Amino acid sequence: MSILQARELDIGYGATRIVQGLSFAPPAGKVTALIGPNGCGKSTLLKAFARILKPTQGELTLDGQAYASLSARQLARHIAFLPQVLPVPEGVSVRQLVAYGRSPHNSLWGRLSGSDQAHVSQAMQRLELDVLADRALADLSGGQRQRAWLAMVLAQNAPVVLLDEPTTYLDISHQVELLDLMGELAAEGKTVITVLHDINQACRYADHLAVMHGGKLVADGTPAEVVSAELMRRVFEVQVQVMQEPVAGTPMCLVEKSTRAKA
Amino acid sequence: MIRPRLRLWLLLGLLLLATLVSLSAGTLWLTPQTVFERLLAHDVLDFEVWNHRLPRSLIAILAGAAFGLAGAIVQGVIRNPLASPEILGVTQGAGLALTVAIISWPHLPITWLPLVACLGGAGGALLLALYNTGVSFSGVRFALSGVAIAVTLSSVTEFLILSHPLDINTALLALTGSLWSRNWHHVAMVLPFLVLIPVGLCLTKPLNLIALGDEAAHSLGTALSRTRWSAMACAVLLTSLGVGVIGPIGFIGLVAPHMARRLVGGHHQYLLPAAMLIGALLLVLADTLGRTLIAPSEIPAGVLTAVIGAPYFLWLLARFRG
Numbered sequence: 339m340s341i342l343q344a345r346e347l348d349i350g351y352g353a354t355r356i357v358q359g360l361s362f363a364p365p366a367g368k369v370t371a372l373i374g375p376n377g378c379g380k381s382t383l384l385k386a387f388a389r390i391l392k393p394t395q396g397e398l399t400l401d402g403q404a405y406a407s408l409s410a411r412q413l414a415r416h417i418a419f420l421p422q423v424l425p426v427p428e429g430v431s432v433r434q435l436v437a438y439g440r441s442p443h444n445s446l447w448g449r450l451s452g453s454d455q456a457h458v459s460q461a462m463q464r465l466e467l468d469v470l471a472d473r474a475l476a477d478l479s480g481g482q483r484q485r486a487w488l489a490m491v492l493a494q495n496a497p498v499v500l501l502d503e504p505t506t507y508l509d510i511s512h513q514v515e516l517l518d519l520m521g522e523l524a525a526e527g528k529t530v531i532t533v534l535h536d537i538n539q540a541c542r543y544a545d546h547l548a549v550m551h552g553g554k555l556v557a558d559g560t561p562a563e564v565v566s567a568e569l570m571r572r573v574f575e576v577q578v579q580v581m582q583e584p585v586a587g588t589p590m591c592l593v594e595k596s597t598r599a600k601a
Numbered sequence: 602m603i604r605p606r607l608r609l610w611l612l613l614g615l616l617l618l619a620t621l622v623s624l625s626a627g628t629l630w631l632t633p634q635t636v637f638e639r640l641l642a643h644d645v646l647d648f649e650v651w652n653h654r655l656p657r658s659l660i661a662i663l664a665g666a667a668f669g670l671a672g673a674i675v676q677g678v679i680r681n682p683l684a685s686p687e688i689l690g691v692t693q694g695a696g697l698a699l700t701v702a703i704i705s706w707p708h709l710p711i712t713w714l715p716l717v718a719c720l721g722g723a724g725g726a727l728l729l730a731l732y733n734t735g736v737s738f739s740g741v742r743f744a745l746s747g748v749a750i751a752v753t754l755s756s757v758t759e760f761l762i763l764s765h766p767l768d769i770n771t772a773l774l775a776l777t778g779s780l781w782s783r784n785w786h787h788v789a790m791v792l793p794f795l796v797l798i799p800v801g802l803c804l805t806k807p808l809n810l811i812a813l814g815d816e817a818a819h820s821l822g823t824a825l826s827r828t829r830w831s832a833m834a835c836a837v838l839l840t841s842l843g844v845g846v847i848g849p850i851g852f853i854g855l856v857a858p859h860m861a862r863r864l865v866g867g868h869h870q871y872l873l874p875a876a877m878l879i880g881a882l883l884l885v886l887a888d889t890l891g892r893t894l895i896a897p898s899e900i901p902a903g904v905l906t907a908v909i910g911a912p913y914f915l916w917l918l919a920r921f922r923g
Contacts, residue, residue: 390819409824410819410824411824413822414820419820421816429863429865429868429872430868431866431868435813438810441821441823442821442822446806447803447870448806494821
């Protein structure tokens with residue numbers, strides 16, 4: 339089990355600071371959803387956890403070790419990251435893409451050992467990609483491609499999995515499968531952190547919510563502890579009724595109206 | 602899905618066939634049987650095969666492979682099918698450096714030329730890098746500014762050659778992009794390729810990952826800036842060394858990787874070898890055609906590659922939306 343910790347982070351591009359003074363330790367072995375309005379810094383925080391962005395202030399640690407002391411390869415063995423925007427590499431098959439997930443573990447030449455092969459075929463089975471294995475990524479639909487990338491992240495088999503809006507291109511049944519998959523990964527002991535837009539999905543499927551607003555962490559806890567009509571009005575500028583979701587018993591927000599001041 | 606391994610073997614077969622044709626063809630046509638007999642004889646007095654055509658073909662194979670590999674590396678690292686050493690000013694920078702060196706020090710031994718070419722090639726790449734820093738990266742801007750730098754450098758070269766007519770013979774010999782009168786001494790000069798090419802092939806894995814975008818490549822353990830620098834350095838050396846021995850040969854670094862991508866896909870374990878084989882094949886063919894079409898005169902190989910390559914580049918540019 340790997341433990342991530344952020345202390346007093348400032349993150350920004352140039353002069354603009356997007357995240358300010360943020361301290362956060364996502365619970366290990368759980369699914370944490372980062373939620374917040376557009377531009378609140380949730381993707382930025384996720385990228386800092388993936389070390390794609392370097393904080394201007396503060397410190398990030400993995401199992402107590404500072405990020406700066408870890409090589410790219412060491413970090414990749416512990417942290418997998420699925421970007422929000424996924425390019426379509428030309429002339430690459432699904433099986434090849436999934437096998438690239440083994441890169442932090444295999445040799446200079448990228449040759450796959452027996453255990454690498456096992457991880458690859460397991461990941462492809464889990465996302466039902468066997469029939470697509472030899473198809474070129476460019477020939478697939480957006481949703482199929484998204485699943486291929488997810489399989490790549492699974493093949494990486496890192497104890498921490500970061501997903502940036504992974505449900506975007508999926509239809510509802512594949513969304514549910516993905517959200518269930520996150521739960522399975524957490525049950526296997528992995529720490530999953532994901533940016534989600536749908537607050538009700540986040541409440542239903544995440545163990546832990548981290549709510550961001552204006553670059554700061556404003557609430558942090560289980561969905562039942564965190565979600566309230568007052569929080570929704572303050573952070574998302576919507577007036578909601580918070581009810582109990584009839585299937586899982588988690589909080590559910592029913593929107594009444596927007597409270598955003600019109601410009 | 603295509604079967605890349607089979608296609609690599611086919612390409613190798615084609616290259617061997619083209620080499621055999623190249624050894625047979627010329628002012629004096631030989632049967633393949635005679636070629637084999639002469640190859641086995643190692644006769645120092647054999648002016649067709651052993652002293653002339655064989656070293657030429659070996660240089661064409663190695664230099665063509667190096668140009669193809671350099672192009673595939675550059676296209677991979679910049680993620681742009683329009684990029685290639687001759688579009689980035691590397692080839693022309695090397696050519697200009699050679700011209701200046703030959704004009705300023707007419708007695709410079711030819712073994713120095715590859716080093717001079719490497720400095721010039723690096724200079725050309727640096728110029729392009731400087732022009733493209735401080736703005737957000739755009740594939741089209743990069744390719745077009747590269748073409749502008751390449752054309753500027755080669756026009757300075759032309760000016761120098763035309764305004765220094767006394768040295769024209771030596772300069773033309775080095776600068777037309779031709780394998781004419783290359784011999785075993787020149788083969789020794791391309792031997793560094795036997796180290797550089799394996800080094801280039803070590804980039805397969807990071808290039809595969811860079812194709813997935815910077816964020817994914819980083820998260821899969823690629824040290825991005827280190828990879829970029831070493832890849833560009835490798836491509837500059839591969840190209841410049843080739844230019845130092847046979848002069849600037851255009852378009853192989855652009856066309857070969859592009860054709861390779863269509864044949865074997867984007868997985869660099871196949872793409873890099875395929876680009877090398879196609880580069881070697883193109884240069885062997887260009888050289889063979891060049892010395893048989895109007896024998897006993899010769900058309901420089903660089904002229905023939907440009908005749909094929911320039912329209913190909915225009916076609917690519919028209920198709921490319923970046």
